[in-house]
Amino acid sequence: MGDPDLLEVLAEEGEIANKDIDYSFQMSESLSSRETSFLINEETMFQKNQQSKDSIFFRDGIRQIDFVLSYVDDIKKDAELKAERRKEFENNLRKTGLELEIEDKRDSEDGRTYFVKIHAPWEVLVTYAEVLGIKMPIKESDIPRPKHTPISYMLGPVRLPQNVKYPHPEYFTAQFSRHRQELFLIEDQATFFPSSSRNRIVYYILSRCPFGIEDGKKRFGIERLLTSNTYSSAYPLHDGQYWKPSEPPNPTNERYILHKNWARFSYFYKEQPLDLIKNYYGEKIGIYFVFLGYYTEMLFFAAVVGLACFIYGLLSMEHNTSSTEICDPEIGGQMIMCPLCDQVCDYWRLNSTCLASKFSHLFDNESTVFFAIFMGIWVTLFLEFWKQRQARLEYEWDLVDFEEEQQQLQLRPEFEAMCKHRKLNAVTKEMEPYMPLYTRIPWYFLSGATVTLWMSLVVASMVAVIVYRLSVFATFASFMESDASLKQVKSFLTPQIATSLTGSCLNFIVILILNFFYEKISAWITKMEIPRTYQEYESSLTLKMFLFQFVNFYSACFYVAFFKGKFVGYPGGYTYLFNEWRGEECDPGGCLIELTTQLTIIMTGKQIFGNIKEAIYPLALNWWRRRKARTNSEKLYSRWEQDHDLESFGPLGLFYEYLETVIQFGFVTLFVASFPLAPLLALINNIVEIRVDAWKLTTQYRRTVASKAHSIGVWQDILYGMAVLSVATNAFIVAFTSDIIPRLVYYYAYSTNATQPMRGYVNNSLSVFLIADFPNHTAPSGKRDFITCRYRDYRHPPDDENKYFHNMQFWHVLAAKMTFIIVMEHVVFLVKFLLAWMIPDVPKHVVERIKREKLMTIKILHDFELNKLKENLGINSDELAKHVMIEENKAQLAKSTVYSS
Known part of the structure; x- marks a missing residue:
């Protein structure tokens, strides 16, 4: 029989609903006093030079190490309390049947750290495998694997060997039961449960094991002990070195196989060993790499089409009528443009933006409309086929019934510790921890206020960058548009482009700074909300982080796409920001090139910064930690010490990986009409990202605790929301940011040249302003030999009775833009709904x-x-x-x- 006090504690905490669970502690009294004394005191009898530094076993060489706890003697005021907590915690672990072996600090490499090695014997494994509902094989499956199609044989170079891709046969499985052990394919008790299942079981016990009563409340869980620095770390071991296989007769360690076939950059073109990843790291990490790999494969098709659109723009650049007219000395060279800022800026000739107009044509041409529609359909296919891939994955990884399991488990120990109330569960008819809504409301208000405040800070920082751009624009203009600007000078670096480049770089720096601080605050606030389950915790944190990063990364792009240059007014009637700074105008070629610049800098900068941070940060920390640890080179640098000196992946490590991928997905879909090369950049980044993530998990991070997941969770809903929003944003970009609609209106309604319909478009798109009508405080000083200047708008000329009012062509263009938005959205949404209806969620x-x-x-x-x-x-x-x-x-x-x- 088990320890009645410990059983009562666990039963009171509501962790085990099964009434017949007393056998889970049957090992608590099976340890004799002699064996217990041996476990505690045997380190003085053991010769460490007899053990391999890569050993993952106890000193007897038989019992496998399933988990390791480490701690350092603390000489501060809480030293006695922490020692008492550790003693109570370890005694309770032994009562649950776990076996412990302690390494004294004198034998550790740094001479400071104690290591508590934990082994789960067979009785504990079968007990908690039944409690957790772990599925185990009962018979080899007679269902053949999917056959290769003729196309798949062409992909031979990217295939992995079958023994790596499918490390184990497929089995029919059933939830494990200790009363039906003969039913399961148990050839060897030591290897029946894979190491991922073993560390999952041990962590489940660790997270629910009590360590005492403090302030009248029961305290339990390894996470609380880690937070209070009672233990410095808790982690499962890697199964060997990543650069060499295990020594015979042991089988080759999976870590080495993963590094050899997955975590090498030279294998960037190879498929991923997904089953092996799942077996080693668990389903939750496995499904992330399935998603990232699938997303990368789908990006290949979008990248090919986007590259084709870019090549089309490149080939047609020299034949573009608008650029030709702007660059023509007799046309663009004779058009005097109105100043771009008050007093300081001078008049300038249109052909000074010749190179900028050609570059703008690369991304603002007829293929822009096609690519925007294509991406609306692509994102639908991506999400619908991902549903199928996810359904297939649920079957292959035995996750079909996982949702029901998760509802019964995964209560956060922090939630239970804070709960003072209990209520009857209508489904299980068991008393469970309950927290009334009124106790959470203050934290919900604080959480909402904090998110709103930080989103306001993002908007304020964006306004500050706009003010910066308006302030320095005059400087760039006065420097670049001296008297030489009235000559026929062709330059790519116009004041608008120069200001946009520096403003985008400054905005990117502000984004990184705000993001760093908000990550810390959002994690703290989410903990204070006291979510009930880990899923609720992640969902709450996801919502906060995504809302903030959505505003943080996309606000500048939204401003350039939908606001810049739209409300500037006209010469003599400009609008001013804070009654001081004149509104920003778009380049004569349109704002699309500036949106492209903004998008390229933020997207590329974020990806480069992220990959460097992911690779360099853990590498530098691990190097420094090893350097400090290796103080006694004559001592054994054991497997648990090597892993201790690695960086911890952390419970939110995967969360940030998903967040990074989803933000990139937004760049690829929301503004892709302005930058067809965005999918190509994302594709290149993801190819590198997969290998960087694999490399750091395999070589630079401790092994993570295996956990299950049957989907990508709340991220899927976010992707669907962004997919719907992307249709609207791209339609508005084509209509209001691109110049394609005004050109089409001119082509069909206003062109008078039958042989060259687009000839005269530049002159038609520029209105005339009388210099004498400039207010005194805005006009440049000095006499001029011309009496009018041009500006980008559709307004009546100064000699018309309705001078400077919008003319009829303005309303025609506006009507065409609105019509295009309505037609494009309806066409794309119709195709989306048809595809969603035709493609089944489960094949x-x-x-x-x-x-x-x-x-x-x-x-x-x-x-x-x-x-x-x-x-x-x-x-x-x-x-x-x-x-x-x-x-x-x-x-x-x-x-x-x-x-x-």
Whole structure:
């Protein structure tokens, strides 16, 4: 029987709903006093030079190390309290059946750190495998793997060897039960449970093991001990070195196989060993790499089409009528443009922006409309096919019924510790921790206020950057537009481009600074909300971080795309920001080139900065930590010490990886009409990102605790929201930021040249302003030999009775823009809905496989129970036949249920 006090504590905390769980502590009294004394004191008897530094076993070489705790003697005022907590915690771990072995600090490399090695014996593993509902193999599957298609044979160079891609055969599985151990394929108890399942079970015990009562409240969980620095770290071990295989007769360690076939940059073109990743790191990390790999594959098609659109713009650049007219000395060279700022700026000739207009044509041409529509359809296909990929993954990784399991488990220990109330669960009919809403409301208000404040700070910083651009624009203009500007000078670096470049770089720096501080604050606030489960915690943090980063990274792009140059007024009637700075005008070629510049700097800068940070940061920390640790080179630098000196991936490590990918997805979809090369940049980044993430997980980080997940969670809803928003943003970019609609209106309605319909468009798109109408405080000083200047707008000339009012062409262009937005959105949304309707969420062959596996599992369980009944029950043939008939009826009922589902 188990320890009644510990059982009562766990039962009170509501962790185990099963009434028949007293066997989970059957090991608590099986340790004799002699064995306990050996576990605590044997370090003085052991010769460390007899053990390999890569050993992952206890000193006996038999019991595998499933988890390691480390701590350092603390001489501060809490030293005695921490020592008492550790003693109580470790005693309670032994009562649950776990076996502990302690390494004294005198044997550690740094001479300061104690290591507590934990082993889960067979009795503990089978107990908690049943409690956690872990599925284990009962029979090798007779369902063949998907066959290669003719196209797949062309992808031979990217394929991995079969023994790496599929390290284990496929099995029919069932939830493990200790009473049915004969049913499962147990060849060796030491290797039956994979190391990922073992460390998951041990962590489950660690997170719920009590260490005392303080301030009248029960205290439990390794996370609370880590937070209070009672222990310095807790981690499972890597199974060996990443640069060499395990020594015979041991099988090759999975870490080495992963590094050799996955974490090498020379394998950037190879597929990922997804099953091996799942087996080693758990389903949650595995599904992230499945998603990242699938997203990268889909980006390839978008990158090819985007590159084709860019090449089209490059080839047609020299034949573009608008650029030709702007660069022509007789056309653009004779057009005197109005000053771009008050007093300081001078008049300038249109052909001074010749190179800028040609460069603008690369991204603002007829293919822009096609690519915007294509990306609206691409994002739909991406999300619909991801649903299918995810459904196939759920079947292949035994996650079909995982959602029901997760509802029963994964209560946060912090939530239980803070709860003072309990209520009856309507489903389980068990008393469980409960926190009334009124206790959370103050934190919800604080959380909302904080998010609003920081989003306001982002908007304020964007306004500050706008003010900077307006302030320095005059400087750039006066420097670049001296008297030489009235000559026929062709320059790419116009004042607008120069200001946009420096402003974008400054904005990127501000983004990084705000992001650094907000990450810390949002994590703290989310903890204060006291979420009930880990899923609720991640969802709350995800919402906060995404809202902030959405505003942080995209606000500048939204400003350039939809506000800049739209409300500037006209010469003599300009609008002013804070009654001081004149509004920013777009380049004569449009604001699209400035949006492209902004997008390129922020997107590329973020990706380069992120990859460098991910690679350099853990590498530098690990180097410094090893350098400090290796003070006694004659001592054994053991496996647990090597892993201790690695960086911790942390519970939110995967969260930030998803966040980075989703923000990149926004750049690729929301503003892609302005930059067709965005998918190509994202593709190159992701190819590098996969190998960087693999390299750092395999070589620079401690092994993470395996955890399960059947989807990418709340990120999928965010992707759907961004996909819908991207249709609207791209439609507005084409209509209001690009120059394609005004050109089409001129082509079909206002052109008078039958042979060259676009000839005269530049002159048509520029209105005339009388210099004498300038207010005195805005006009440049000095006499001029011209009496008018031009500006970009559709207004009546000064000699018209409605001078400077919008003319009819302005309203025609506006109507065309609105019509285009409505038509494009309806066409794209119609195609999206049709594709979503036509593509099933779960492929037919996956549905059939799931039904086949359920049917076979039921049959295997049925046959097992009948055979067990025949062997164990001393009943006559009539009674046996009756039992057989009852069991067959149950199996037939279950079979019909499977088919109907």
